[in-house]
Amino acid sequence: MKDQYGRTIDYLRISITDACNLRCRYCMPESAAGCALEQAEQNPPLTVEEMLKIVHAAAGLGITHYRITGGEPLVRKECVELVQKIKAVPGTASVGITTNGVRLASCARDLKAAGCDSVNVSLDTVDAAEFAALTGRDALEQVKQGICAAKEAGLLVKLNAVHRKELHAQELIEFAEQEKVPVRFIEVMPVGAGKSYVGPSNEALKTELEQWYGACTPDQEKEGNGPAAYVRYEKLSMPVGFISAIHGKFCGSCNRVRLTSRGFLKLCLCYENGVDLREVLQNGTAADLRDVMAQAILKKPMEHCFERPKDMTEHHLMSGIGG
Template sequence: MLDQYGRNITYLRISITDRCNLRCKYCMPDEVTDVGMKNILTFEEIWEIVKAGVSLGITHVRITGGEPLVRKGCADLIRGIRAIPGVETITMTTNGVLLRTYAASLKEAGLDGLNVSLDTLDFEEFASLAGRQNLKEVLDGIQAAKEMGLPVKINAVNRKELNPISLVLYAQQEKIPLRFIEMMPVGYGKQYVGRSNDELRACLEDEFGKSEMIMYQANQKKQVSEQISHMVQTLHTKEVPIGSGPAVYYKFSKLTIPVGFISAIHGKFCESCNRVRLTAQGYLKLCLCYDKGIDLRQILRGGEALQNEKDIQKALNEKLTTAMRDAIYKKPAAHCFEHPEEMTEINEMVKIGG
């Protein structure tokens, strides 16, 4: 569906838990507590929301957390989403700690790809940053996903202390696309905002040669490279950057992998934003900066009885769909990260959904 600014909203990010098995300083330090399972959407409730979203034009679903793999039955949730007609892709963002355990079941359930968060390859720095000594498990999880044939991308947050060179060399070695994400001033992240992605790209050019944006022509499925072929979509506009999300990919002259940059602060992409977020507690969030949205859990648990009766289920679905349509239409024009005093969102990122 189109929002009030004519943007086509096709992408729903679903946080399925606010729990995590790491304690990254910029996201979820030890003092952050979870809200309890009774306040988290059930799988059945998530499926109902996805069905309503699909009826409004949602085609891409991303599973996030917290850490989604700490929630029991995550693969079952994905299997249920895969069974919903109209869902084209299901992907997941994970810290990778439990990925070796679940890679096979995720593949079998119908997951289309993974983004693995990895901010450092130094074991001591990882332990300091994440509060846990799980770097080996993350690297093993990446290998397990590759072995299962799950497309993997690495996400690294462009924080003040980032050492990007080792991450690029690792991604090159493993033939995995790498994306750098500008730190957003949300929750604890305000303390770790680093240089812009433009500055980072210039730094990488000193090491890996001249960079050039990777483009392809609309209405063509062009295999740009083996590593990113799964990201190439058929689009209906003029020449556009690779991918359906906000990352802009570059090819460096000394690298064979694509390097992406998600520049929320210094490369504002709000005019093409195609997504909304669903928090673990069922709040449909329209923009990271603002608390605008609607509580879908309240609709789902609003006293409707005998959920198995078709007429009541139909009425509930209509109410849910109408609420989502009205909310999405009012999606704000743009974020205000450059003016943090205008932000109305006060929750930590883990409460919003990464």
């Protein structure tokens, strides 16, 4: 369907849990993890059946692309089952998953068999000591094994790296070249714990990389369904992507909405705007659910206001929204 600004909304990101087995400083530090656990006990995540009802309603509105997120989606045991059932919904074009990769090695083949099309692995460093300091866990080798397992299973793999001041982009790019997978650099968004980080510009990074890898040109191939802008460097075989929410606003082409693990349909990361679908799931019909979702999507905001933090109304952790 189209929103009030004429944008086609065909992409739903579904958070299936707030829980995570890492404690990344810019996302869910230890101090916030306890609050997330307490909230989960008081207000549990949607069941698989409830999420599927929402997916069927979304399909009726023209949503064709789905991405499973968290928290860390692979800590929820029904993750593979959910992928399989979403892929079976008529009209589904793709189902992907965004993961930190820690548990990926053990379930990559099952994900592929369930119909998963792609896996985005969050990886901010390939230095073991820095990884442990950033995430609170000594799990880099498990992530690397997960990436290899996903590739061997036939899944399309991409790496996501948050563009922090401490970023060692060259090391990540060389790892991506070695593994023959694209890497995307994501500007830090001032959501949740991310508000304490002042992230550099992707445009500056793009120019800096030319010193190492030669001139870059826009990638002519479509690499996915999201907002990443890909370029090709002369000395690299793999494309490099940039998701520049702060310094390269792409709201005019935004095609997505988000479902939190507790059933809130969120329209933009910047604002609390949206609708609680749990009440409709419990008391309404399938037609009611579709109508409520349609009315909410129609009101999707024109653009975010990350450049004006005082105007933001979203105060939840990113893990509680769905990364």
